[in-house]
Amino acid sequence: MKAIVYHQYGSPDVLKLEEVHKPTPADNQLLIKVYAASINRSDWEGLTGKPLYARIGGLIKPNNKILGSDIAGTVEAVGKDVKQFKPGDEVFGLMLNYGGGFAEYACKSEKALALKPAGMTFEEAAAIPQAAFIALQGIREKGQVQPGQKVLINGAGGGAGTFAIQLAKLAGAEVTGVDNAEKLELMQSLGADHVIDYTKEDFTKNGQQYDLILDVIANRSVFAYKRALKPNGSYFMAGGSVATIFQMLLLGPWIRRTSGKKIRLLLVQTDSKDLIYITELIEAGKVVPVIDKRYSLSETAEALRYLGEGHAKGKVVITVQ
Ligand SMILES: NC(=O)c1ccc[n+]([C@@H]2O[C@H](COP(=O)([O-])OP(=O)(O)OC[C@H]3O[C@@H](n4cnc5c(N)ncnc54)[C@H](OP(=O)(O)O)[C@@H]3O)[C@@H](O)[C@H]2O)c1
Numbered sequence: 001m002k003a004i005v006y007h008q009y010g011s012p013d014v015l016k017l018e019e020v021h022k023p024t025p026a027d028n029q030l031l032i033k034v035y036a037a038s039i040n041r042s043d044w045e046g047l048t049g050k051p052l053y054a055r056i057g058g059l060i061k062p063n064n065k066i067l068g069s070d071i072a073g074t075v076e077a078v079g080k081d082v083k084q085f086k087p088g089d090e091v092f093g094l095m096l097n098y099g100g101g102f103a104e105y106a107c108k109s110e111k112a113l114a115l116k117p118a119g120m121t122f123e124e125a126a127a128i129p130q131a132a133f134i135a136l137q138g139i140r141e142k143g144q145v146q147p148g149q150k151v152l153i154n155g156a157g158g159g160a161g162t163f164a165i166q167l168a169k170l171a172g173a174e175v176t177g178v179d180n181a182e183k184l185e186l187m188q189s190l191g192a193d194h195v196i197d198y199t200k201e202d203f204t205k206n207g208q209q210y211d212l213i214l215d216v217i218a219n220r221s222v223f224a225y226k227r228a229l230k231p232n233g234s235y236f237m238a239g240g241s242v243a244t245i246f247q248m249l250l251l252g253p254w255i256r257r258t259s260g261k262k263i264r265l266l267l268v269q270t271d272s273k274d275l276i277y278i279t280e281l282i283e284a285g286k287v288v289p290v291i292d293k294r295y296s297l298s299e300t301a302e303a304l305r306y307l308g309e310g311h312a313k314g315k316v317v318i319t320v321q
Pocket of ligand 1: 040041042045130131134154155156157158159160161178179180183198216217219237238239240265266267268269307309310311312314
């Protein structure tokens with residue numbers, strides 16, 4: 001089968017379209033013929049090997065040679081222990097080791113997999129998994145946003161952020177979206193009440209305070225986040241720098257004891273029920289997956305470059321076949 005393969009960390013230039021063995025499903029896995037995949041920042045991080053946690057599967061070279069965490073396709077075969085799906089089912093979901101999706105076929109377990117609604121395209125379905133998991137858990141399950149609360153989403157014009165804006169508005173919050181100037185209009189069109197261009201204004205220094213901050217791109221000190229939180233406010237870091245993670249682990253508990261402000265990492269759980277919940281919202285017209293651009297499998301390097309260079313508004317999708 002054809003797949004986008006890389007053997008070393010680097011720029012999109014290290015990605016090559018290669019012929020590789022079609023994977024064989026284990027007893028608890030399904031073989032999925034991939035019709036569409038989507039790009040996440042985690043793919044960019046896995047490609048470049050930055051931040052350092054992106055090298056967890058290989059310090060010097062990537063162990064997993066195929067990136068791609070979000071897929072949608074049809075089930076071609078199932079292992080003997082697979083209970084919920086059968087050949088022919090149209091499915092979408094998250095590859096649990098965040099790789100293997102930029103290929104014509106992928107094997108994965110039933111976890112973080114759901115049936116694709118008939119009215120949804122494979123591209124739309126592939127745009128959902130990782131971004132929706134982060135947004136649902138950051139805003140709803142762990143963030144527990146209440147009507148009237150002030151919510152700030154940092155990195156709101158990207159994959160997780162565009163879902164997060166919509167979920168926070170659905171919960172009745174007053175939403176501020178932070179991203180670069182190219183994405184301000186998009187954030188407003190999704191319902192953001194206020195938008196901030198991060199290249200011009202630092203949201204931790206403008207005197208505003210929030211009940212909840214969901215940060216997909218944390219690179220400040222924990223004291224900056226503390227300043228931007230209301231008393232009893234909550235901050236969740238979904239992605240960002242290793243230095244910020246260490247500060248959060250070391251100082252988060254102390255900040256909570258001394259000020260009541262909660263500054264924590266968001267550890268995303270990957271449960272199929274979240275995929276079902278978000279598709280129900282999409283089918284009801286309450287949430288839309290935002291797809292900026294589509295590329296073919298052979299153009300995956302260009303698609304990653306587009307995201308890495310800061311242009312992607314919402315999601316970028318790879319149409320595989
Ligand atoms: N915690 C967990 O369990 C978990 C699970 C899965 C993934 N993750 C992580 O969650 C993150 C998800 O990101 P995503 O896929 O939504 O990324 P994305 O689509 O790239 O969105 C991130 C957005 O942030 C913007 N941005 C960049 N620098 C910024 C800054 N300094 N201030 C404000 N915005 C800035 C980006 O704009 P530009 O175009 O200007 O760069 C982009 O629009 C990744 O880091 C991933 O590794 C965490």
